[in-house]
Amino acid sequence: MLFIITIFLMATANRLRNYVKLVMVQGFLLFALAIVQLNEITVSNLVWIAIETLLFKSIAVPVFLFRLINRNKITREAEPFLPHFASLAITVVIVAGMYVLISAVNDEGIGKLFFVTSMSAILFGLYFICSRRKLLSHLIGYMVIENGVFILTLAVGNHMPFLVNLGVLLDIFASVLLLGFFAGKIGDVFKSTDVDSLTTLKD
Amino acid sequence: MQYFTLDSLSILMMAVLAIVLLPVLIHSIIYFHDFKAPKGQKAIYYTALFVLTAALALGYMSNQIAMTWVLTEVTTLAAGMLIYHHREELALEAVWKYVFVCAISVTFIFIGILFWSLALYRCGSSDLSYANLMAYSDKMDPFWLKMGYIFIFCGYTAKMGLFPMFTAGIDAKDNAPGPAAAMLSSVLVNLGFVGIFRTYAVVAGSSSAQWGRILMIVTAVLTLFIATTYMVKICNYKRMLAYSSIEHSAIVILGLCFGKVGIIFAILHLLMHTLVKGGLFLHYNQLVKVYGTKMMDKMGGYLQLNPFGAIVLLLGLFSITAIPPSGMFMSELGIFNAMIESGCWWLVVIVALFLTVLIWAICKSIIQVIFLPLKPEVAAELKAPHLSPLRSVSQLILFGLAIYIGYACPDCITQLINDVASLIY
Numbered sequence: 001m002l003f004i005i006t007i008f009l010m011a012t013a014n015r016l017r018n019y020v021k022l023v024m025v026q027g028f029l030l031f032a033l034a035i036v037q038l039n040e041i042t043v044s045n046l047v048w049i050a051i052e053t054l055l056f057k058s059i060a061v062p063v064f065l066f067r068l069i070n071r072n073k074i075t076r077e078a079e080p081f082l083p084h085f086a087s088l089a090i091t092v093v094i095v096a097g098m099y100v101l102i103s104a105v106n107d108e109g110i111g112k113l114f115f116v117t118s119m120s121a122i123l124f125g126l127y128f129i130c131s132r133r134k135l136l137s138h139l140i141g142y143m144v145i146e147n148g149v150f151i152l153t154l155a156v157g158n159h160m161p162f163l164v165n166l167g168v169l170l171d172i173f174a175s176v177l178l179l180g181f182f183a184g185k186i187g188d189v190f191k192s193t194d195v196d197s198l199t200t201l202k203d
Numbered sequence: 204m205q206y207f208t209l210d211s212l213s214i215l216m217m218a219v220l221a222i223v224l225l226p227v228l229i230h231s232i233i234y235f236h237d238f239k240a241p242k243g244q245k246a247i248y249y250t251a252l253f254v255l256t257a258a259l260a261l262g263y264m265s266n267q268i269a270m271t272w273v274l275t276e277v278t279t280l281a282a283g284m285l286i287y288h289h290r291e292e293l294a295l296e297a298v299w300k301y302v303f304v305c306a307i308s309v310t311f312i313f314i315g316i317l318f319w320s321l322a323l324y325r326c327g328s329s330d331l332s333y334a335n336l337m338a339y340s341d342k343m344d345p346f347w348l349k350m351g352y353i354f355i356f357c358g359y360t361a362k363m364g365l366f367p368m369f370t371a372g373i374d375a376k377d378n379a380p381g382p383a384a385a386m387l388s389s390v391l392v393n394l395g396f397v398g399i400f401r402t403y404a405v406v407a408g409s410s411s412a413q414w415g416r417i418l419m420i421v422t423a424v425l426t427l428f429i430a431t432t433y434m435v436k437i438c439n440y441k442r443m444l445a446y447s448s449i450e451h452s453a454i455v456i457l458g459l460c461f462g463k464v465g466i467i468f469a470i471l472h473l474l475m476h477t478l479v480k481g482g483l484f485l486h487y488n489q490l491v492k493v494y495g496t497k498m499m500d501k502m503g504g505y506l507q508l509n510p511f512g513a514i515v516l517l518l519g520l521f522s523i524t525a526i527p528p529s530g531m532f533m534s535e536l537g538i539f540n541a542m543i544e545s546g547c548w549w550l551v552v553i554v555a556l557f558l559t560v561l562i563w564a565i566c567k568s569i570i571q572v573i574f575l576p577l578k579p580e581v582a583a584e585l586k587a588p589h590l591s592p593l594r595s596v597s598q599l600i601l602f603g604l605a606i607y608i609g610y611a612c613p614d615c616i617t618q619l620i621n622d623v624a625s626l627i628y
Contacts, residue, residue, distance in 0.1 A: 105346060122314070126307075138303065145310055152314065156321050160329055163320055166269055170313055173276060 007091060007124050007144070019140045020065045026147050027058025030154075037154045045161050052168045053150075061143065068136065090127060095120045114155040121148025146171050206270045211622035212470075213263040216397060219474055220259060220390045222604065223481040226597035227252075230382040230485050233594065237492055238380075244288065248383070251284035255386060262394045267332045268319070271398055272312050275362060278391060279305040285383040286375045297378035304371035308361035312398075315354030319405075322347035333401050340408040349411050355402050356418065363395025364388075364449045365456065366425040376445040376484075381491075384441060385484035388448040389477040396455065396473055400623075403459060407627045416460040420550070423460075426453035427557040434564040438500045440490060443568060444483055447523055450561055451476045451531075454538060457554065461541035463628040468537030470620050471612070475530045475605040479522040482601035486516055489594055490572075493587045499568045503577040511592035513573050518602050520569045524562045530609015 006022050006029070031053040035046075098119045102112055125145030129138050153167040209217075231252065235245055255278055262274035279302065287298045320331060322343040328335060340348070361368035376384045406415040430450040437443045451472065458469025487497070489512050494502045506513040525531040535558075542551050577585065608616065 135299075142303070142306065145307070149310055149314060149317075152317050156317060156324065160320055160324070163269070163317065166273070167313065169273075170276070170310065173280075 007095075007121060017066070017069065019137060020062050020069070023065070023140055023143050023147075024058050024062040026144070027053060027056075027062070030057060030147060030150055033151070034154060042161070045165070049164060049168060052171065056172060057147070057150075065136065065139070087131065091120075091124055094123045094127065098123070114151055118148045118151035118155070121145065121151065124148075206267045207261065207264040208266040209264055210266075211619040212397065212400065212626070215470065215474060215616070215619050215623070216263040216390075216393050217260055219393070219477045220256065220263070223385065223389055223477060223601070224256060226485055226601065227382045227385050227481070229597060230385075230488065231380075234380055234382055234488055237488065240288075244290070247284055248288055248380070251281045252383065252386070255281035255285065255391070259390055259394050263397050266334065268316055268336065268402070269331050271401070272309070272316060275312065275359075275394065275398065276309050278362070278394060279309065282375065282379075282387055282391065285387070286379045288380050288383065289378065294378045297374040301371040301375040304368055305361050308358040308368050310358075311354045312358030315351040315356075315358065315402075318347045318351035318354065319343070322351065333405065336405045337408050340405045341410065343409065345409065345411050348406065348409055349414060352402060352406050352411075352415060353418070356399060356422075359395045359398040359402075360422070361395070363392050363399060363456075364426075364445075364452045365395075366422045366429065369426065369429070369449050372448075373442060373445045376448075377439065377441045381484055381487040384444075384487070385481045388445060388484060389481040392448060392452060393473065393477060396452075399456070400459065404627050419456050419460050423453040423456040424550075424553060426450070426456075427554060427561075431557045431560050431564075434561055437564065438498050438568065440487060440497045440499055440568075441484070443499075443565065444480065444487075444523075447561070447565060448476075448480055450558075451480070454535065454554070457550075458534075458538040458541065461538070461545050461547070463624045464544070465538055465541035466624040466627060467620050468534045468541065470623055471608070472531060472534035472538065474616075475522075475534060475608055478601045478605040478608075479519065479529075479531070482598035483516075483519045483523060485601075486512070486519065486595065486598050489590055492590060494585065499572050501578075501581050502572040503575045503581070505573045508587045509590050509595075512590060512595045515595040515599050515602070516569065517573055519598065520566065522602050522605055524565050525558075526562070528606055528610075530605045530607070533609045 006026050031050060034049050034053050095116065098116045102115050102119075122145050125141045125143075125148060128141035128144060132138065132141065150167055150171065153164045156163060231248070240248070258274045258277040258281060262271055262278065265271040265274060282305075283298050283302050286301055287294050316331070319336065320329070323329065323331070323336065323339055325344060326339050326342045328339055357367055360366060361371055364372045372387070376388050379387055403415060403419070406412060426449055430446045430453065434443065434446050434450075437446065455469045455473045455476070458465040458472060489509065490502065490505075491497060493505070493508050493512075496502070505516065521527075522529040522531065525535045539551050539555075542548070542554075576582075
């Protein structure tokens with residue numbers, strides 16, 4: 001539930017640092033959720049997941065993003081394409097729509113709340129990527145999608161720990177190795193991290 | 204091995220991978236001879252090439268949905284390194300876009316896998332191998348099966364070059380060095396196909412089969428539409444080939460939807476496309492060597508400048524546009540036949556319309572390169588070096604193989620393709 005609130009906050013916040021802070025909060029929430037939810041899996045597995053969510057999602061990545069912001073002297077405004085009110089409205093529509101959809105499916109096996117949260121996070125992440133101009137906010141949108149997927153894995157995690165581990169690997173692999181590295185490079189080469197400068201490639 | 208089996212589909216894909224890899228390696232050596240690069244870059248290039256090959260080979264063989272997914276992710280990494288070879292702004296932009304879109308598509312595949320695992324768990328099984336999924340396909344909840352398939356299909360479109368996620372691949376192929384682009388638009392497309400085919404086999408066995416077919420037909424038609432619209436104005440040789448890859452992927456996906464005959468010809472089409480498209484991308488560096496650009500409106504008179512190469516390029520043009528004697532003519536005819544037999548003649552009309560425009564667009568550009576005299580202002584500055592005909596031999600062999608498979612398909616290959624089709628029917 002708290003997770004949804006962070007999404008709403010993200011829709012209205014307009015400084016990059018605030019986004020990163022919110023991603024950090026999401027990481028802590030996921031850690032708590034993982035500890036509560038995954039009570040049937042082996043201890044070693046649980047430790048591994050806890051370390052990933054705590055150290056990686058909520059500490060390492062945000063710190064890394066903060067450093068990136070400082071190093072590239074990115075302006076603090078996030079420059080969304082749409083006004084905040086529209087953003088908020090769209091987020092509400094996403095969450096409400098998901099709730100209606102899941103209620104319509106009326107499925108018992110998976111926690112309704114889990115499902116609504118994760119699907120809204122995934123959709124919101126996509127919307128976030130489309131609506132913000134900064135490359136860094138694309139990264140953050142991607143992190144939100146990852147977090148949404150992580151919640152989804154938690155929902156099925158008890159009987160398939162194998163999949164949770166895979167999800168964790170996906171997080172680590174995609175978010176740091178690739179996105180972080182290239183965001184750094186792009187900042188150096190283009191001197192500005194707007195998508196507007198990435199329009200040379202076309203037909 | 205627990206996660207890998209060598210079935211008929213993987214044998215076919217491995218065979219074309221091996222056939223394409225050899226000329227790619229030869230041309231990589233020639234490429235580094237022509238365009239000097241520092242040692243470190245060269246090392247990264249070859250490492251990435253082999254990591255890509257290994258991931259592709261394992262991905263073809265994987266019998267487990269999650270394993271295919273992991274290997275798809277590995278190919279993204281390797282392809283990213285290959286695209287970034289030039290270390291310049293354009294390459295960086297292409298890599299960024301490619302990696303970002305692929306990361307999202309891989310996440311989509313993962314979501315799809317989660318949905319399927321959920322549906323499977325309800326039936327009391329947790330084994331995510333394709334064989335087990337197919338065995339349970341009828342018992343799984345159709346809603347989750349469909350949701351999962353949408354995500355998985357959407358994710359793999361980034362690799363295969365279909366409607367929603369095709370954009371990344373275009374820029375990637377445009378910026379990667381010629382031999383690497385040959386890999387990206389031939390054998391990497393095949394990995395996307397393997398992913399889609401194996402998951403489609405699960406859907407085709409369930410009650411949602413018809414729904415799956417409609418989804419794929421709509422995607423394929425949209426893809427063809429996009430390829431056609433972009434192709435009309437194109438003058439960059441590499442982008443033209445990239446869009447033509449998209450077009451052929453769409454035809455292959457269409458073939459999958461129309462019965463056993465359709466599947467057989469779709470796979471045949473894919474095999475030949477791999478060979479021909481690989482050959483055409485390998486020819487790219489010869490064009491650049493002669494003209495110093497990849498823009499086709501600054502080319503012309505290729506027949507005089509590099510006679511043997513021009514003839515090979517002309518053969519490539521016939522092969523890729525499926526004009527006889529191209530082998531692809533046979534497979535496209537087969538797919539159209541399958542469509543008409545299942546009563547979808549209107550679809551044939553639409554597809555044929557798109558294909559006509561596409562063929563016109565490709566022919567216009569390449570014939571201009573080969574036959575039209577150079578513009579005087581370009582000709583004055585051009586100092587085209589003499590190229591050894593030996594450089595074009597590998598492409599001639601690839602095109603020749605495609606024609607051979609199309610018209611006199613050896614029994615062993617027919618047998619293998621039949622085996623693949625019987626996975627579904």
